[in-house]
Amino acid sequence: MPITETHEIHQRRFGRNLGVALCLLGFVGLVFFLTISKLRNGGTLEGFDHAVRPSLTVEDTE
Amino acid sequence: MSDATANTSTQDQEAQFGDYVALLKPRVMSLVVFTAFVGLMVAPVGVPAVVGFAAILFIALGGGASGALNMWYDADIDRVMKRTQSRPIPSGKVAPGEALSLGLWLSALSVAMLGLAANWFAAGFLAFTIFFYAVIYTMWLKRWTPQNIVIGGAAGAFPPMIGWAVATGGVAIESVLMFALIFMWTPPHFWALALFMKSDYDKAHVPMLTVTHGRPYTRRMILIYTALLVPVALGLGLTSIGGPLYMAAALVLNALFVRGAWRVWRRDEDAARADAYGAERRLFRFSLLYLFLHFGALLAQSGLRTLDMGGW
Structure with a gap:
């Protein structure tokens, strides 16, 4: 039966x-x-995904 | 449903899209949508329009899901009562398993999406509301106690609190009083209906106050619950979401509601039968207007406050 048949x-x-x-x-x-x-209102654009990213690491203050 | 069973279905038994919508109890949903919307709008914190729209939609969907679960569980008594015989399950259009499945999936979807769209506090609240209606009310209270309406009314009273929680992420005296307003309003509203509706609840073994305790007792309870409702309605007007407009509306509406409940209480069955339950019917109709106008007044008051034209 052809697939087009209704x-x-x-x-x-x-x-x-x-x-x-x-x-x-x-x-x-x-x-x-x-x-x-959510993006327009400043929702999180990037989260932890098992890869080290400088933007997500805590800044070393010393 | 397998293809084999689908092919043997007759035309009139085939469930249409509207039958699945009917499982969600759209009329109850309209109250949920309106009160949740007011709860959201009167909150001191605003939310983006899309988030607000999505939140109300998922609250309504959650309410609908609990309606489907209710219809699945109550299919046996719906078959017995004339008023409910045409519902999708008793009429044979939708299989009980389908209703259960729809109810459970929509519950999960609505809670998860409300959590993602708004916050997880509101989502938890919605999950609790679904649980309360489907399990505490439908499976436990409804067939067990004539106070079913009183305690079960909480399920219908939660939506404005959820709307408030969507905006604020928490609970406040204002949202608790909005809950209390619907909670205290439910018993006189339903009992007024029970007085004039020739219902076959007793045939279905559902304990209704008019049957278990008699009609004079029901009339007394209507007056008592109306008296308890008044301070809640007026108290709400003294909070941050109240104001002169709401207070004026509440004063008039409560005076009229008490007058209606008083008239119902004063009558006996002979007098009620003589005018075809006129006072009871009027009280029931007015109770609908009562709730709508209270929440409408809260909304209007909130609008005036935004324009710096009202509020305490």
Whole structure:
């Protein structure tokens, strides 16, 4: 059966699948804008990732 | 659901997207959204608009998740009661396991996302609220005591505290009083409904005060809880989020609510039946307006304070 053929279940579940797709799309958009907002408001840009980086080390005052 | 079972489903039994939305109890969600929004807006610290929007969305989603868990657990009594027979599980549209799975996954998602979007204190609070509604109220109190409405009302009262916690990261007297306002409002609101709704709770073995203690006792309790509600509502007006506008609204609304509760208390069943439970219906309808206008007044007061036009 070619993959392009539409099964009856595709029609029956169209509304449900569309709803899930829109929710996922909305979720991705929300996470994107949340990230932008957090970065603009000075959220942490880099964290500890097992690599030594000068910007994350405590400055030696002596 | 496997393909085999999916293919044998009939058209009218196929769950649509709206059936899954119905599992989240959208009407309850609207109260959660509004009160959480007010809690967030009246807080002394602001949050970026996107963070505020996301926080309210995830609080609502958490509330919806607890609704799905409630429908999963209560499917047996929903099948018995006329009012709830058309819900997605008793009507056979959604399988109980699906509702449980949706409730658990949405709970985890909403708590984790609220923690990431706002802070982990608010997220913990949301997790506790879901636990309180799904386990303490639904699984324990609801079928055990006629005080189910009183203690279970706490679950519906937490959202403004969570909204406040999103902005401030903590708890304050203002947020506790917003909680107390909804908590004390819930019993008279539901008992007024119980007086005029011909419900089949007894058929489902759910102890309701009108059945276990009788209607005169329920009327007395409505008046007592309304009297206890008044100092909470007015006390909220004396905190930093109150002000002349809120206080004026609270004075009028509470006077009207006490008058309504007094009228309900004074009547007996014969008088109530004679006018088709008119006073009880009016009290119930007014109780909705009461809560909406209190939180609306808090919001308006907060707006005036921002414009330097109000507040104490």
